[in-house]
Amino acid sequence: MTAQASQAPNFDPSFVDNLTPNVAVQFLDRVATSGSKEAFRYPRGEAWESVTWSQVGDLVEKLAAGLLSLGLQSEQRVGIVSGTRYEWILADLAIMCAAGATTTVYPSTNSEDTAYILGDSESKVVFAEDDEQIAKLKEHKAELPHVGKVVTFDGTVDGDWVIGLDDLAKLGEAYLADHAGVVEETARSIAPDQLATLIYTSGTTGRPKGVRLLHRSWVYEGTAIQVQDILHEDDLQFLWLPMAHSFGKVLLSAQLACGFATAVDGRVEKIVDNCAIVKPTFMGAAPRIFEKAHSRIVMMQAAEGGAKEKIFNKAFEVGIKVDKLKLEGKSVPFMLNLQHGLFDKLVFSKVRARFGGRVRFFISGSAALNSEIAEFFHAAGILILEGYGMTENSAGATVNHPSRYKIGSVGHALPGSEVKIGENDEVMLRGPHIMAGYHNLPEETAKTLTSDGWLHTGDKGSLDADGFLTITGRIKDLFKTSGGKYVAPTAIESKFKAICPYTSQFLVFGSERNFVVALITLDPDAMAAWAEENGMAGKSYTEIVTSDAVKTMVGGYVDELNSRLNRWETIKKWEILDHDLTIESGELTPSMKVKRNVVEGNNKARIDAFYS
Template sequence: MPINHDTSFVERMPRNVALQFLTRVETSPDREAYRFPQGDGWESVTWRETGARVSKLAAGLMALGIEQEQRVGIASGTRFEWVLADLANMCAGAATTTVYPSTNAEDVAYILGDSECRVVFAEDDEQIAKLVAHKSELPHLEKVVTFTGAADGDWVISMDDLAALGEKHLAEHPDAIREHAEAIGPDQLATLIYTSGTTGRPKGVRLQHKAWVYEGEAIKAQGILDESDLQYLWLPMAHSFGKVLLSSQLACGFATAVDGRVDKIIDNLAVVKPTFMGAAPRIFEKAHARIVTMTASEGGAKEKIATQAFKVGIQVDRLKREGKSVPLPLKLQHGLFDKLVFSKVRDRFGGRVRFFISGSAALNAEIAEWFHAAGILILEGYGMTENAAGATVNHPDHYKIGTVGPAIPGAEVRIGEGDEVQLRGPHIMDGYHNLPEATAAAFTEDGWLRTGDKGSLDADGFLTITGRIKDLFKTSGGKYIAPSAIESKFKAICPYVSQFMVFGNERNYCVALIALDPDAIAGWAEENGLGGKSYTEIVTSDAAQAMVGDYVEQLNGRLNRWETIKKWRVLDHDLTIESGELTPSMKVKRNVVEDNNKALIDALYAS
């Protein structure tokens, strides 16, 4: 069904995030805004209560002398306090500078120094220690506000201390919050998000208030979400994907359950029972692999039923998407399998999910189809930090699996030279902080943002991403290879893989480095006589090597001859953020992996 892409909302949207938030508090004062873990349960707060907390914290920042567009950092994982801190920054007219909790102390010092942060919200003692270690390099940093760490009452104060300062300020200036909010212009700096990048120093992306307001209002205008929805939010708020979901909440008014602990996602989904969630593809890959391997381990009738269920489910799904009728025998089989198999898959995610939103990297279409067959819709979207995360997204009533959807209302997408995806609209960054040359290089002569991604648009305006242009390579035989396309195919086939990286630039064939998922391979080891062995012992065993080899053969059967993987090696470790081989948003730093394993890759080409 075609979706109405009315863009008149752009002229009517709030002037800034502060007013967007205050309007939400006034519109929905007694509705639930957030819930968060507290002891063994969850604590819930209304928009009115959230507004009161944010007002005190924002006034506290004003009492500390924070002025319009001055930077205030947040070094923390995803938690309710992160949201409060960010909204307080917005209401005080400050600009939030985000820092991942996993960022090393040197990079933290660089980010906070480059952005000239005057105040930093630090999650705990670990984050405070990074600031203390580099205090001499942070001349602008006057105060640290900690969520759970130890406060000294001087340089480091608690959230309660900041709120107390705010209460005093509000007693003397009762209209301070509204006056500050009214004074913020649409083009004022709202956030500095430093891209973790795959090369060099991180770059600070300057995003204005209008970019975030627009993102939320564009979702609202499409009718995708409303006040009746419940979001489960675990994504890193330091990443633009997490931040855009916050903007969408302010626009649409739904409640959000917040818990950034990745290991708690599945348990929490069963308790929270959300109607939607945003996630990176790795989460769906792991869930898919877990269900597939569990079913296989049960064997016998259960495995046969599940295998047949998904075969039928995918067949029925494709007929429906092609607008064809489903034959009665197939329909009856599908109804039975829905009760026996698919309903149990849905229950794992709480049983109420209307859809998931996938972003930050490419989702394999086969995995999306597998979930869809079980009655779980994954809407893939596309964007980057430089355009406030959302450029295109599929709609629950208008989607094409394998694409990242059409442009959101009010934004534009075009295919430029070399098939580069280029963007224009209210969501585009102001530029890179203190980097005029990099800013100029990021735009075309006629003002479109260069994404660095290769893609295509179909007749209906749906965008398909092929991969990063810089990652595409040519073999010595002159054939072009898109490694990400091959890599995602392997992830759909092999339930034990964590990462699969293809190399072959200017070489006469392709090779791969493979990292296996520690949880999945431990389960496999128990069933194959290797229980209790270390990760390295398991993945280097003859049995594991043979198992991986079988999956590589399956992959090669789906590839063009010049794309096939001639040789491969399983790494003795999984890739991690801590090792520097993954970005905090779980993207592979391909150049780091290649540099770290240069000798291993060269050996795969030795005669």
């Protein structure tokens, strides 16, 4: 039996029949429509520089012509090995306009995997951020026979294999002098089903797989957001997400469709500071960002203590009560409303100010967001719209709408696409956003895509009577205890993160065992603040998190978690690791997802000892 979601309410899906043919034309049309308006702003030292759509259009034309002058042919791949920055977007738009296909590589990817991705994709040109990324390419140059030229943003040029972005623009200027109008002509020749992007999934096991995404997929994604009237030209996005990830890329598609401006800075440690300066109206983020912000706010108030902490706690008690009444369609009693207004001035306005004070909503994706954290921010007047998708469907499959949302769900299917629940409660997707397949992996493609166009997601979920989708975890992550009880680890892990403000990661294990155990890592920033308050200032992270005082503190939170779980789910034994998980250690993907199998493998002896 399968249950199928209806189309997103109130939206005519026929727009799919009239999509702009490709990303390049979508960009050129945006330049023509919004020429003098701001397109991007980006940091230069301590200041922010701003550029209009016309300025971006002029530069992209030169860079695209530069690629054409290097002999780039239709659908040939061009790699970008860089963090999120304005130049990344310029490079991607130039590749689109030259009819190439962008191959994305995270800057944190090691040299071997970088060489594998660029070799497997047969990339002809590579944009490399700096000398660190250039060194990876030089180390494996013999394995990259297709790479004819490297274009660097900040690195050292050699006048031969490695040139600068300005050098590419000059090549383009010279090419345009002899081939006037070639970029627009090339752009308008691109068919909707031509390859636009090759994104290699960082994966939690084995070699990364190249996901083939077409021009129509990105155009559809942006247009599906635009027709919902969620975002407009007067919005301002703050973009920090990795552009090598589909979540970051789909936000660029939305910008081309809707015409808003974007402030770009990929430095994760600067997110909150940048929000206060930029004052965005919306931002996309992974749940870890909201978890950290929630923890920071809660701990700051706990450190204040006394009357301030009591006011803070009472404010959120009132805020959540008011939210509950409103979401149920009930009126708010006069005195409660009065209290809420007072607490909004005293508490909630300060929480909103941390993000610049103008945020209309955040979009959360790439992993599950805990409902309690969403409710916390909602009580403070900050709406987090959770969405769902994966690289294989160009990032966006479902999303909540600002005027129609359910906290805990990931919303409705995008207009013009479908969601259904298949066997074993697997979420399945179909629509213009679905990939063309895995690069050079026909057998993997056949396993993932059905003959009638449905994508197997590997996620377990359910649809309610109103068509809202809820994700309950990865099917492969569900495990059964030796007592025959099923456990969904991600649901338990998410609950703990909402309870304990010091958590970085909480990982649950117990497959075919007689009870459930957990490995815990604590957030370094949060623990530094805890140490200051508890007489351990100046001690190392390892000393702090392995201390008896911290074990006792964390134990209290585990007890609270267990009080909310079924008996067979409760955590019987646990341990705090002496280090946090990182991308560099290989235990996190670049999009901050935990590589559960790697963590389990690295800690096999520790986990086995729980049961000995």
